[in-house]
Amino acid sequence: MMIGFFKEFTPKGQMKPVRKLKLIAINYLNTGFIYHFLPLIPFTLFLKFEYSRFFYVIKCLRLRNTSELSSRNFMKEVRKYYRVQTIKKCEDPAIANDIYNDHIETS
Numbered sequence: 389m390m391i392g393f394f395k396e397f398t399p400k401g402q403m404k405p406v407r408k409l410k411l412i413a414i415n416y417l418n419t420g421f422i423y424h425f426l427p428l429i430p431f432t433l434f435l436k437f438e439y440s441r442f443f444y445v446i447k448c449l450r451l452r453n454t455s456e457l458s459s460r461n462f463m464k465e466v467r468k469y470y471r472v473q474t475i476k477k478c479e480d481p482a483i484a485n486d487i488y489n490d491h492i493e494t495s
Contacts, residue, residue: 392416393412407472
């Protein structure tokens, strides 16, 4: 679920992906957040009726999303992030030619 708040996206009709965290978060809240959030609610604890066990179908939504959490996809996203960061640093001549500083961004 947390990956969705940081994963860049490309708007329809555009070629350049969006990398601003605020815009990524807004896009995620408007698209996939509900599908990731609903399975976390324990409906069976506070809704008891004859067919309440069918709320486990909502839990099955998690299975659909497990592919997003696979190590292969996660590492693919990490590599893409660092590739973009490296390209940005190489395109700036002041940073690319600086042999004394590594220009690591810290949060």
